[in-house]
Amino acid sequence: MERRRKILVVDDEPHNIVLLEGILTKLGYEVVSSENAVVALEKLDRTFDLVLSDVMMPVMNGFEFVAKIRENEETQDIPVIMVTTLSQKDDRLKAVSVGANDFITKPIDLVELRIRTESMLKQKSQQDEIKSFQSDLHAMVENRTAELREALAKLDEAHVETIHHLCAAAEYKDEDTADHLIRMAEYSRIIAAEIGLDKKTVQLIHTSSPMHDIGKIGIPDSILLKPGKLDLEEWDIMKSHPIIGGKILSMGSSDYINMGAVIALSHHEKWNGSGYPSGLSGEKIPFPGRICAIADVFDALTSRRPYKEPFSVEKSLEIMKEGRGTHFDPQLIDVFFDKLDDILEILESSAD
Ligand SMILES: [Fe+2]
Numbered sequence: 001m002e003r004r005r006k007i008l009v010v011d012d013e014p015h016n017i018v019l020l021e022g023i024l025t026k027l028g029y030e031v032v033s034s035e036n037a038v039v040a041l042e043k044l045d046r047t048f049d050l051v052l053s054d055v056m057m058p059v060m061n062g063f064e065f066v067a068k069i070r071e072n073e074e075t076q077d078i079p080v081i082m083v084t085t086l087s088q089k090d091d092r093l094k095a096v097s098v099g100a101n102d103f104i105t106k107p108i109d110l111v112e113l114r115i116r117t118e119s120m121l122k123q124k125s126q127q128d129e130i131k132s133f134q135s136d137l138h139a140m141v142e143n144r145t146a147e148l149r150e151a152l153a154k155l156d157e158a159h160v161e162t163i164h165h166l167c168a169a170a171e172y173k174d175e176d177t178a179d180h181l182i183r184m185a186e187y188s189r190i191i192a193a194e195i196g197l198d199k200k201t202v203q204l205i206h207t208s209s210p211m212h213d214i215g216k217i218g219i220p221d222s223i224l225l226k227p228g229k230l231d232l233e234e235w236d237i238m239k240s241h242p243i244i245g246g247k248i249l250s251m252g253s254s255d256y257i258n259m260g261a262v263i264a265l266s267h268h269e270k271w272n273g274s275g276y277p278s279g280l281s282g283e284k285i286p287f288p289g290r291i292c293a294i295a296d297v298f299d300a301l302t303s304r305r306p307y308k309e310p311f312s313v314e315k316s317l318e319i320m321k322e323g324r325g326t327h328f329d330p331q332l333i334d335v336f337f338d339k340l341d342d343i344l345e346i347l348e349s350s351a352d
Pocket of ligand 1: 212213241267268
C-alpha cells in the first residue's frame with residue numbers, strides 16, 4: 001500500500017490553517033501545520049512531500065521561508081506551493097526566484113487546491129523514484145566495483161604466489177634458501193622505496209627480485225653444487241645464469257615477469273663495466289638490476305654457504321663500501337648505508 005503523503009501547511013492566520021487542514025485531510029493526506037515559518041522550518045524534514053506556505057507572515061515571510069528550505073540539503077527538493085493573494089508579477093517572480101514551484105490564489109478554491117497539490121505530489125513521486133533508482137544504481141556499481149577489486153587482488157595474490165613457487169623450485173637444489181629470497185627482496189624494497197620510486201614500481205621490484213637467479217635451473221648440478229672452487233670453464237657456464245633467466249622470463253605479459261627478466265639479466269652487471277653477462281656500465285645497467293646487485297651481494301656476504309662461513313656484519317659492510325663506484329652504483333650504495341638500520345633489522349629478524 002502506498003504511504004500517506006505528508007504536507008506541511010504554514011499560515012499565520014489560524015482560520016486558513018483550519019481550512020487547509022480540513023480539505024487536505026479529507027483528500028487523504030497527512031497534514032502538519034504551523035502559524036510561524038521559523039517553527040515550521042524546525043518541523044520540516046525529508047519525510048515531507050509538499051509545503052503549502054502563505055507569503056505575508058510576521059517573523060519570517062514566505063520568501064525567506066522558501067529560501068531557507070532550498071538552502072538545507074535535507075529539504076531542498078521538497079516542492080513548495082505559495083498560497084497567496086499576491087497577484088503582482090514582481091512578487092510571483094520573486095517567489096520563483098527563491099525556489100517556489102507553484103501558486104494558489106486566495107481565497108482558496110477547492111478544485112484548484114486539489115489539482116495543484118496532486119500535480120506537485122506526482123512530480124515529487126517521480127523525482128523520488130529517480131533518486132531511489134540512482135541511489136540503487138550507485139550502490140550496485142559500488143558493490144560490483146568492490147567485487148571486481150577483490151577478484152583482481154586475489155588474482156594478483158595468486159600471481160605473486162606462483163612467482164614465489166617458481167623461485168622456490170629454481171632455488172631448490174641450490175644453496176640459497178627461501179630466507180635468502182625473502183631478505184634479498186626486502187633489501188631491494190627498502191632501497192627502491194628510499195630513492196622515491198612510485199609505490200607500484202617498489203612493489204614490482206619487491207615481488208620480482210626473487211627471480212634474479214631463476215636461470216640457475218639451467219646450470220648443471222655438477223657445477224651448481226660443486227663444493228670446491230669452479231674452474232674457468234665451469235665459471236663461464238655459471239656466468240650464463242643471467243642469460244638463461246632472461247630467456248625463461250622473456251616475452252611475458254605480466255609486469256612482474258617482465259621486471260623479473262630485467263633483474264635476472266642485469267643483477268651481475270657492475271657499475272664499472274666489469275660485470276656479466278653484457279659488461280654494461282653506469283646507468284646503462286637497468287636500475288632494478290643495480291638495486292638487486294646490492295641486495296644480492298650483501299645477503300651472500302652475510303649468509304652461510306657450503307664453502308664459507310657468514311662474514312661478520314662489519315666485514316660485510318666494509319666489502320660493500322669498497323664496492324662503491326666499482327661494483328655498485330655509488331648513489332644507491334649511499335642509500336643502502338642511509339637505510340642500514342632497516343637493512344640490519346631484516347638481517348637480524350631472519351632465522352638463517
Ligand atoms: Fe645470480
